[in-house]
Amino acid sequence: PLSAGDKANVKAVWDHVKGHEEAFGADALHRCFKIDCQTQTYFPGKDLNEGSAFLHSHGKKVMSALTNAVAHIDDLEAALSKLIDKHAHDLMVDPANFVLLNHHILAVLAMHLPQLFTPANHRSLDKFLHTVMRCLISKYR
Numbered sequence: 001p002l003s004a005g006d007k008a009n010v011k012a013v014w015d016h017v018k019g020h021e022e023a024f025g026a027d028a029l030h031r032c033f034k035i036d037c038q039t040q041t042y043f044p045g046k047d048l049n050e051g052s053a054f055l056h057s058h059g060k061k062v063m064s065a066l067t068n069a070v071a072h073i074d075d076l077e078a079a080l081s082k083l084i085d086k087h088a089h090d091l092m093v094d095p096a097n098f099v100l101l102n103h104h105i106l107a108v109l110a111m112h113l114p115q116l117f118t119p120a121n122h123r124s125l126d127k128f129l130h131t132v133m134r135c136l137i138s139k140y141r
């Protein structure tokens with residue numbers, strides 16, 4: 001579980017993510033599709049090339065959902081409830097893909113916010129993304 005220190009670390013980093021959701025999200029998705037090609041299968045017919053309008057609009061949605069999760073970090077399940085249903089029931093995303101995307105989100109944060117990517121913040125961000133993932137896959141059966 002996230003400690004009070006983890007929550008404080010995540011909030012401190014996310015203050016610097018706010019306003020950059022589209023750029024950071026597009027970068028994370030681009031890396032995910034490029035490096036872990038199997039994730040592309042959930043997006044048939046979408047333009048997944050670097051800089052595409054879809055990467056930008058979808059990247060913004062994903063990172064903004066995380067911004068919202070950080071704002072409700074004490075009540076993640078409620079904050080994510082619509083996304084839980086969508087990913088589990090409508091999209092049926094294989095949980096393994098969340099691990100992959102989380103990795104790329106971490107890499108993007110490390111590149112864009114290097115001064116904030118201390119070992120302690122790295123660990124707290126990792127725990128936060130893992131907690132979000134656990135939440136998003138909690139309704140699978």
Ligand code: HEM
Pocket residue numbers: 039042043058061062063065066083086087091093097098101102132136
């Ligand atoms: C849609 C967030 C992980 C596949 C969405 C939407 C959000 C979102 C906010 C838009 C929902 C809506 O329009 O109602 C997240 C977050 C994730 C995550 C926060 C984890 C950090 C994944 C993963 C995959 C995936 C790992 C598969 C590789 C999709 C697909 C859609 C979607 C296919 C629908 C896209 C479309 O047709 O517009 N996600 N997602 N998501 N997500 Fe995720």
